[in-house]
Amino acid sequence: MTEQQPDPKKILFLNRRAPYGSSLPREALDAVLMASAFGQEITLVFLEDGVFQLKKQQDPSNIEMKNFSKTFGALALYGVESVYVEQRSMEKRGLTLDQLLIPAKIIQSSELGALLEEQDQVLSF
Amino acid sequence: MLMVDGQTIPTDKEGYLKNLGDWSNTVATAIAQQEQIILTEQHWEIISLLRDFYQQYEVSPAMRVLVKTVGLQLGKEKGRSIYLMALFPESPAKVASKIAGLPKPANCL
Amino acid sequence: MILHTVNRSPFGSDCLQSCLDIATIDSGVILIEDGVYCALANTELTELISTALTRHKIYVLSPDLQARGIADAVAEGIEAVDYAGFVELCTQFDKVVSWY
């Protein structure tokens, strides 16, 4: 299994795709859980259609896919608490924070630049 | 493959169920037997916690998360890897998931 | 400082726009694959690009320009580089963020 790494890195996952149409969001979430197992300092950012990943009430049973949105609920247990949604992406799509599955912080695109700069690495999905 | 009550239950080569719907308490006991574990009440509470976890989150927890969840739900005494190691030797997250009829936790290196 | 890579045409994707919305001043942008269409002069993007050039260095991958027949139509101020130049840019900036 995993060992605690001495020097955790700041890794930001940039999620820009809607769920189900592409498997990238689901594969990104797998990578997030893995990074947490390595004890890394993780930040999740949802931008553009990526914000749809956090929409409540997802039920892909009739398209015979797994409801991976349920896994977002476990993020806090995995030690992932830094979750941001970009403001304009939410606004454009008529989404509000209370429609999201998990608590997320609103971030402006101008602040997002600074957040990216703080990271050791950024993985885009 | 497992034989349970005269029925064959398909498993993969590592002993994980091929069809998760085949799981029952009897099947769990049979899987445990293959792992040389006799299930006690302490085992069952972990198994049931794991099944609830999977039901809620659609994922089998990695070791660290299993320890944390057990601690939160069953008390600090049990939320320690040494306790889980004693119940499910070698690799508790993997072995317990197998007995609980869940997919193998993906978070193994 | 970040080097952003953009590999989508701006005429059907938000990649360039999102990248420019976020990129802090002095960060770099390299246009690759279909992203090289962002570098075209005389398109509806001209203003966006010229504003972006006041804040960022913008590079374009020359083999991709050449492949698409637009090597001679690049907006002024955008610098063409080859793969070796792309690698060098990655070392000059602190990290690389991909937009695709």
Add this chain to the structure above:
Amino acid sequence: MIFSLAIYGAPFSSQSSDTAYQFACALLEQGHSLHRVFFYHDGVYNGSTLATPPQDERNIPASWSQLAEQHGLDLVICVAAGLRRGMLDATESDRWEKPSHNLEQGFTLSGLGQLIEATMVSDRMITFGN
């Protein structure tokens, strides 16, 4: 400088693996080290030994394989993403009782942990998305 690359595009479908390959050649030529190339999402198809393009076209899996041999590269295909899409080595083929396997020489199947490890130890992690 230590680089790692993550590739998400299928060869012959998107340009991302071509770009990544050219990029890998250029960085090796400049004397940088390439810690790992991690193939995820549709990038896993880069490892198919059964890819059979016409003779007048590049063979991307074969090119990776040759580059790996020349430079001792670590080409890793995510095992979970690979198994889903039918990328199997002999061990996995045997384990899942499949009739054949198709992993090109020089590639290995391994866990997603290899992506995270590469992200941690490399100076630059570059994603080539599709």
